[in-house]
Amino acid sequence: MSDSEFKASGQLADIAKQGLWKNNPALVQILGLCPTLAVTTSATNALGLGVATAAVLMLSNLAISLVRNWVPNEIRIPVYVMIIAALVTCVQLVMNAYLYDLYQALGIFIALIVTNCVIIGRAEAFANRNPPLLALFDGLMMGLGFTLVLLVLGGLREILGQGTLFAGAEQLLGPWAAGLKIELFTADSGFLLAILPPGAFLALGFIIAIKNLIDARLSRRTLRVKAQVERARMTTL
């Protein structure tokens, strides 16, 4: 792999596109569904889990990329599992000590990150065959893609189920965030299905369908543009 700057920047753009859209961990790889569906009952919860997952993903990608030349193929899975578990435990301890409010708000979600297949998935698919900085960037982009989907899913379910958006954001972001709460309508007990687990499956299904729709439309447009270009060429002949 040559390190020419042009190629590197193209590579970075490609990694970003893969993580945010084309190979989005939640919409395309459909990895980490357990925390995704369990936690996204509100936009605040979704954001909290998304950011914590992104942080662990970046750390684990970096760590696994750093040791990739010392890990024989046969024992790579147990080594990755150990590294990820140790990192999550450390993140949990540090947050408990220095970011206590955030730790309280996220609670069990932090430990749940261990079970998120996105992390071992990226270790296998990217971090163990790429240099540390690229792996770190891949972790950032995949984490960002995951966070955005979680945020949309959490926001959708919160609006439908409770009529609010960003309720309780102050638990996650500090007192200033109390003003972020948007009350769209007051519901005694809104559209409950949205907050219950089946609502998570339905909402994720709709989001995936919308993404596929956009992809289909985009590819049709590029086809049409290509066809026009060809036709134009024929007339000049």
Add this chain to the structure above:
Amino acid sequence: MFHSMTKNGVRLALFALGCTALVAVTDHFTRERIAGQSQKQLQQTLGELLPAQLYDNDLSASCVQLRLPELLGDDLPHPVYIARKGETVTGYIVESVAPQGYSGAIRLLTAVTTDGKISRVQVLAHRETPGLGDKIERSKSNWIDSFTGQALMGDPDPRWAVRKDGGMFDSFTGATITPRAVVKGVQNVLLLLQQHAQELTQAPACQETP
């Protein structure tokens, strides 16, 4: 074959050692701060439950342990924090469990002044249905404040039930089991303070919570 097994085994052991060391070092450097944080959190939670002019002692430090399965909800010893002003006892904060929630136990913290009136109730942990049963949380609705100022009049007191059962507490649309369990749990705390006040003076002090 045998050679590669040994080699891989040794590497795996080294990685395990490295990971364990990482966690051990992090634990060592954060342990003290974490203990301090949870202590601070406990003091803050307890402080919100009783009016500040009622006590002048450190609530989290004046704690006894009580084991009363039928009133506290499970077999474990529960902490009771005793508020004092000077030498006189002015109130109790009891940590108890309401076992009959819709999805298992609901952990409660109930503050009662010595005149038998409830000062405040706080739900510590629960697994009730989001959108229905979770209105027992103070952040979701003010239902839990309907206990404030209430006391037991007579035994049994028929007012200590949800409105559906002829009592004075509201229940939520679609969720009766949750408020019913909480009302019962809080009532049990009041009964405990009436019937077992003597035991509280002899109960052993709390051990350091892990």
